[in-house]
Amino acid sequence: MNGREADAPAPVLRATGLTKTHRGAGPGADVPAVRGVDLTVEPGEFVAITGPSGAGKSTLLHLLGGLQRPDSGEIHLGGRRVDSLREADWAVLRRRRIGIVFQTRNLVSDLTVADNIELPALLAGHSARVARERRERLLAELGLTDRAAASPAALSGGERQRAALARALVNQPDLLLADEPTGSLDSRSAREVLALLTRHHQKGRTIVLVTHDARVAGSADRVISLFDGLITDDARVADIAPARDVAGVIDLGD
Ligand SMILES: Nc1ncnc2c1ncn2[C@@H]1O[C@H](COP(=O)(O)OP(=O)(O)OP(=O)(O)O)[C@@H](O)[C@H]1O
Numbered sequence: 134m135n136g137r138e139a140d141a142p143a144p145v146l147r148a149t150g151l152t153k154t155h156r157g158a159g160p161g162a163d164v165p166a167v168r169g170v171d172l173t174v175e176p177g178e179f180v181a182i183t184g185p186s187g188a189g190k191s192t193l194l195h196l197l198g199g200l201q202r203p204d205s206g207e208i209h210l211g212g213r214r215v216d217s218l219r220e221a222d223w224a225v226l227r228r229r230r231i232g233i234v235f236q237t238r239n240l241v242s243d244l245t246v247a248d249n250i251e252l253p254a255l256l257a258g259h260s261a262r263v264a265r266e267r268r269e270r271l272l273a274e275l276g277l278t279d280r281a282a283a284s285p286a287a288l289s290g291g292e293r294q295r296a297a298l299a300r301a302l303v304n305q306p307d308l309l310l311a312d313e314p315t316g317s318l319d320s321r322s323a324r325e326v327l328a329l330l331t332r333h334h335q336k337g338r339t340i341v342l343v344t345h346d347a348r349v350a351g352s353a354d355r356v357i358s359l360f361d362g363l364i365t366d367d368a369r370v371a372d373i374a375p376a377r378d379v380a381g382v383i384d385l386g387d
Pocket residue numbers: 155156164165166184185186187188189190191192193
């Protein structure tokens with residue numbers, strides 16, 4: 134029982150002893166990117182992972198989303214062990230339980246914005262009516278209604294990022310994983326994306342994201358610092374400083 138009350142909800146996410154070495158071509162080319170990470174995320178938490186370039190942040194997020202496999206360690210989602218699942222089962226999890234916004238996995242280029250948002254709901258088995266309703270609600274919430282028929286290539290960076298978030302949120306996932314959701318956005322677009330994340334956090338969504346953006350980290354409940362593949366700090370934002378001062382307290386790795 135690990136000291137938890139029998140009726141306490143399981144953590145949304147529990148990772149123990151995660152390691153991942155990227156294999157290089159020649160001798161000495163292996164890169165130990167994640168070197169033993171323990172991480173527990175409770176329902177409704179908003180966790181920001183920060184750290185310098187190369188610290189292993191994206192690799193960790195890929196492990197948590199099942200996009201890469203750990204060399205060792207365990208991952209539990211909602212109390213269920215998932216690290217040893219087959220790829221097809223991970224795909225189902227990503228469709229139904231985990232929303233992912235990664236720079237490398239975004240929108241389908243030959244679908245409209247509306248279809249991009251609706252497709253994961255249809256693939257998860259929702260009726261056309263439910264998928265359409267969710268799509269319309271998210272388009273309106275994200276200020277994208279007048280871009281619904283556009284192709285992703287025609288969107289601005291901020292619009293594209295909001296559309297990617299809508300796509301990740303359409304199945305109302307237990308966990309949202311995002312890699313630099315405000316990276317490379319102008320400050321207005323970044324503010325809009327942060328407002329959206331904050332709104333969904335306030336509605337109870339659990340969020341784990343990687344960021345270099347002090348405002349994003351300052352809006353989280355917890356800021357985890359990663360360095361050389363290890364967690365070096367895990368701080369509650371409320372305990373350390375007013376959110377606006379967080380950049381001066383935490384090394385955001387810029
Ligand atoms: N597919 C890969 N193959 C080989 N090495 C990799 C691969 N992906 C990442 N690495 C290496 O692993 C280390 C950690 O990379 P990772 O992208 O996880 O770090 P990061 O903290 O997200 O960095 P950044 O902030 O620059 O995105 C780096 O040294 C990187 O070069």
